Amino acid sequence: MSAPALERRPAGRSIPLLELVRVALEATAANGARSLLTTLGVVIGVASVVVLVSLGDGVRSFLGEQFAGLGADLIVVQPGHTETSGFGPPLENVQRPLTIADSKVLAQRVPSVVGFSADLVGGGTVSYLNRSRDVMVAGVGERFWEVRGMRVEIGHPFSADDEAARRRYAILGHTVVHELFADENPLGKTIQISGAPFLVVGVTAPKGRMLGFDLDDLAFVPVTATEDLFNRDFVTEILAKARSHEDVGTAVAQITDVLERRHAGHQDFTVHTQQDLMGTFNRIADTMASVVLAIASISLVVGGIGIMNIMLVSVNERTREIGVRRAVGARRSDILAQFLIESVVVSLIGGIIGLLLGTAVVLVAGLVLPSLPARLSLWIVLLAFGFSAAVGVLSGVLPARRAASLDPVDALRYE
């Protein structure tokens, strides 16, 4: 028997992490079903975080793209006051509608915009020969294309003269053209819109969907023609486009000022900007994020308590093992580390299962509902690992301290 005597392990130096993880995995595997059930809370917590965050992320970027498509400088004026000012006498309940005349005055007095377009939108049936289709009929002003960032691909836009003469001209979206004319050239053809004859003078460039709405399933006509068609003398909204991004604020102020004067000092209309809309949707997204966080926190707390409970049981069951380890040279800190690591390992296993489950749900949802804007990202993975590691540490502290504080003699005597 001749080997060098053992050196004392330096104080404060722990045994290798790998060894601790190996022991933790062994213990976890030995209690297979029980360990798995224990992690259920963490599994559900992490899975729901993954699903909801993926969805939220997707929705956010989807909306971001959609709003970017609107153009950052778009200004929308709608009738009615949607935000109360908080004080002052209650508004008289006379709500003056917006009219084409309003947009003409605005066009003269507001220099900070490229142009205005008074639009009157309603539903209608478009038919050609024996085919027909229910679509949105958009009566638009002369400057609409420029303001809204759309293009007439074939034919030409309406002129000021078309609008003044209330001509029954129509510019059709791609979907409408395809449905009514198939391969036939629509230009110069006469269609019926809700029973009235209209001459097709153009086709718009494809624009795709926007917030779930098909921009190519529209029939555009001069706004004056919709007034006649729907028998109205007011419009749905007035669109404007600021000259530049910096001009948006000025434009809003000028529009408000001009309209208020025309409306006898009442602000019975609302001016939205694209930024307002973005802000609203961001607030909604933030609220959703806090709800997600709340749900996740609850299930992670529940999961953490579950792990703590099972770890306390485990410490109890393995009292003898702890005694033996102490007898052969484990320090309190070694026992503490062992059970802390075991708790983290159990929790991380739950986290990994949750991550896989959540990912599967997101992928399956993406297959079943392709329009669902869910997307996975790396930071969700990191978040899942971070959360479950934190839960493991927090729920492991008490059991690990209990294990470490056991007296070796008592632990060895434990039945």
Added chain:
Amino acid sequence: MSAVATVIECRALSRRFRMGEGDVWALRNVDLSVESGEYLALIGPSGSGKSTLMNLLGCLDRPTEGRYLLDGAAVERLDDAELADVRNRKIGFVFQTFNLMARQTALENVALPLVYAGLSRAERRRRAGEALRRVGLEHRVDHRPDQLSGGQRQRVAVARALVTRPALILADEPTGNLDQATGREVLGLFDELHREGATIVLVTHDPKIAQHARRRIELVDGSVRADVRQPEASP
């Protein structure tokens, strides 16, 4: 021949347990010296303090009063981590109930003290393999305890006690859970270790087992009643 080293040096060692009312003195003023290479049996009736003394000698417990020098170093004032290190390097325990890790192989069980000594995996495996060979279990290296007989389990436990080359081997009723034949086998192993120079303290209440040791200490009521040396080996 050089002076023989003293492994155990106890002076007026006492251990009191605080009970609800009144204290229990499990050990009272025990003086004991054990030299390197001695094979000592600790005997006495149940409740006489044998296990209490073993726990003190094994640095699992601290005396209420008195001094204890292990391998020349005072241990009664060491803190918990230092005591763990002393157990790790200087003491090998053999328990009545084997106390092996059920999920680990014989080799891993034997290597356990070396984990806490901070040895590399390769070195642990090498030394554990050597210790298993020493107890004649080189062909059971990868068996788990439930794949071993009782006698083999206790031999694994002996290998675990040997693997750190401790100054002192402490065995509390090591044959208590074994039948006579396997018990003799394990005792034979202790005899061999003794011949090779190991210092062994063995607790038993069986006089026949105590015959294996050259020196017998009898405890009664927490005090040393007799300290008998016999010159020649038994059967």
